[in-house]
C-alpha cells in the first residue's frame with residue numbers, strides 16, 4: 536500500500552482564481568486506477584463534509600476521451616499511449632507527490648476544479664466533421680465501394696481520435712491541429728468524404744481559428760502525448776487539403 540501527497544488544482548467556478556491544495560492520502564493499492572484513487576480521496580472528503588474534487592470521466596476504458604487530467608506536468612500522466620483512466624497507481628512509488636491539474640488552454644476554460652469546457656471541439660465537429668448520406672432506404676451498402684487497404688487503415692487510425700484534447704494541452708501554442716487534422720483525414724481518405732471535402736476543411740479550420748486555438752509550429756508535442764498515437768502525418772494531409780480547397784474556393 537502507498538502513502539502519497541496529492542497537490543490538486545481546486546477552482547470553485549470559471550471566475551474563481553483557483554489554487555493548488557495539498558491532500559495526503561494513504562492505503563492506496565498499486566492495482567487501483569488513477570481515477571479510483573481520486574474516488575478514494577473524494578469519499579474521504581465527503582465523509583469530512585468537504586467538497587469532493589470535480590473531475591471528468593465516463594467510460595473509464597480509454598474510449599470516451601473525457602478524463603482530461605494533467606498529471607505531474609503531462610497530459611494523461613507519465614505513460615504514453617494511454618488515457619488517465621487507464622493509468623494505474625503502480626506507475627507511482629510510495630511517498631510520491633503527484634500534481635493534478637486541468638488542461639490549460641484559452642479555448643478550454645476551467646468549469647470547476649479539474650473539469651474544462653471542451654465544447655469548442657464540438658463546434659469544430661459541427662462545422663464539418665460529418666458526411667451527409669441519404670438514409671431513405673436506398674442507401675448503397677458501404678462495403679460495395681472498394682477502398683485501397685492503405686487508405687482504409689490510415690482513415691481508421693485517424694478515426695481513433697477520442698477528442699480528449701491532450702494534444703491542445705501539451706502544445707505550447709494550444710494548437711488544435713492534431714485533433715482537427717484527424718477529423719479531416721478520416722474523411723479525406725475515403726470516397727464517402729469527397730462530396731463535402733472542400734467545405735469541410737475550410738469550415739473546420741475557420742471554426743478552429745475562431746475558437747482561439749493557437750497556431751501549429753511543428754513542435755510535435757501533440758503526437759508524443761496523444762493517447763491514441765494520432766500521427767503528425769494527418770496535419771500535413773490537412774494542410775494539403777486546405778491549400779487545394781482554398782485554390783478551388
Ligand code: SF4
Pocket residue numbers: 695696697698699700701702703713714717757760761762763764765
Ligand atoms: S488527436 Fe489525440 S490527443 Fe488530440 S484529441 Fe485526438 S486523441 Fe486526444
Ligand code: FES
Pocket residue numbers: 591592593594595596597598599600601602618619620621
Ligand atoms: S474516462 Fe473515457 S477515456 Fe478516460
